Amino acid sequence: MAMDQGARRPFFRRRKSCPFSGDNAPKIDYKDTRMLQRYLSERGKIIPARISAVCTLKQRELAKAIKRARFLGLLPYVIG
């Protein structure tokens, strides 16, 4: 756990790995709205890669998939 290190460096967080890299990672698909929804904020905005820990290459792919889904009315451009 990060607790023993946390005493020394209070703001240290373990770097999470990209959820789309490695074996049996989910495929990024504009038709898979349930998967894409996880990468939208409450407002419907795309969550930045520095928060979701998606790698640069996959983030681009993800952004494109979300935008395609938005065009089809599967995902919102804005909520509220």
Place this chain on the structure above:
Amino acid sequence: MAFYEHIFLVRQDAAQTQVDALIEQYKGVLSAGGAKVEKVEQWGLKSLTFRVKKNRKAYFILLNIDGPSAAVAEMERQMSISEDVIRNLTIKVEALEEGPSAQMRRREEKRRDDDGFSMEDMN
């Protein structure tokens, strides 16, 4: 030959028979242009997250196409004229997807377990 995924939305007040007729019509256009339709998937009447041409819902139809771009372009042209088709999107893919798409798979899952484990709660 190239592979395409094509999705088009039909306005909400169309009847299911009209939707079927439209699918046949565009399949005819494609085959006339020498393209093969590998799969037709109907997602049914789904609600849209925003209004498109005053429609709150739309019929979603997915076509997996193997054929020349000219045939697809002709179909797109005809769709843009049609009053019933409110939106369409063509995407060129490396390979066509086998089996049902994510949308259909999701529906089956829903039917199987209603109490669900939903990943959406992570937000």
